[in-house]
Amino acid sequence: MSDTTPYTPPKVWTWNKDNGGRFANINRPIAGPTHDHDLPVGRHPLQLYSLATPNGVKVTVMLEELLALGHGGAEYDAWLIRINEGEQFGSGFVAVNPNSKIPALWDRSGPKPVRVFESGAILLYLAEKFGALLPVDTAARAECLSWLFWQMGSAPFLGGGFGHFYAYAPTKIEYAIDRYAMEVKRQLDVLDRRLAESPYLAGDEYTIADIAVWPWYGTLVKGQLYEAGEFLQVQEYRHVLRWTDEIARRPAVQRGRMVNRTWGQPASQLHERHDAGDFDSRTQDKLDAQG
DSSP states (O other): OOOOSOOOOOSSOOOOTTOSGGGTTTOOSOOSOSBOOOOOOOSSSEEEEEOSSHHHHHHHHHHHHHHHTTOGGGOEEEEEOOGGGTGGGBHHHHHHOTTOOSOEEEEOSSSSOEEEESHHHHHHHHHHHHTOSSOOSHHHHHHHHHHHHHHHHHHHIIIIIIIIIIIIOSSOOHHHHHHHHHHHHHHHHHHHHHHTTOSBTTBSSOOHHHHHHIIIIIHHHTTOSTTOHHHHTGGGOHHHHHHHHHHHTOHHHHHHTTBTOOSSOGGGOBSOBSSGGGGTOOOHHHHHHHO
């Protein structure tokens, strides 16, 4: 359906609290906390506050991959932040991320806690902290970081652009959906051409570039993001599909995508993670108690 109603922007924009569709209750044009709320703190040096959106999955996969590589210092507590309920605007969360977006990380391993926010920054911070999943060779490192920042620049067109207008906007606007669908397909073609040349985005080795890109574009080509697989004809991108399936088979990825997940089959959810044993000790009674 096309939006045929003429619209002339006013000279001065004003906030209409009722406009914004599904997320109108949490969208606002100002920053800062809306209420006082201290964040919980667990026993591990790394404290993650997140939700299993694509951006959140990047960090939990990264942490599980580090643990799988034997980096015991990557043990972490993962606390659930329900963004639909505005928990990202609590004073404690705003202290760790003034932008009020998940994921956010406190590293309490040193004499002074370090806050890290923005998913790409967290991946790079952890890769450098543990000396893993980031190439040392200059050319390979540059390739890895180029794809990492490609994702940071490209995904907003997929999520805030295509995803919003295709799946969430209260009015379907043909121009907006067509414009962003074209861009998302261009991005998939960029990835497909690269993955025709090498097994992973940075070359022969799995890196933080793959960890950053997979939760967005891997779920998209499997029809799990915005239910847009058929609309975008994702079966065309066979190299992206090959790469997606290979990464999905990694045990650390399978664990990481469960953490802070509150939807889907109960067996796919682990609302909070405080110990590696949490993956094995989730009885049906505990799942039912989580709701």
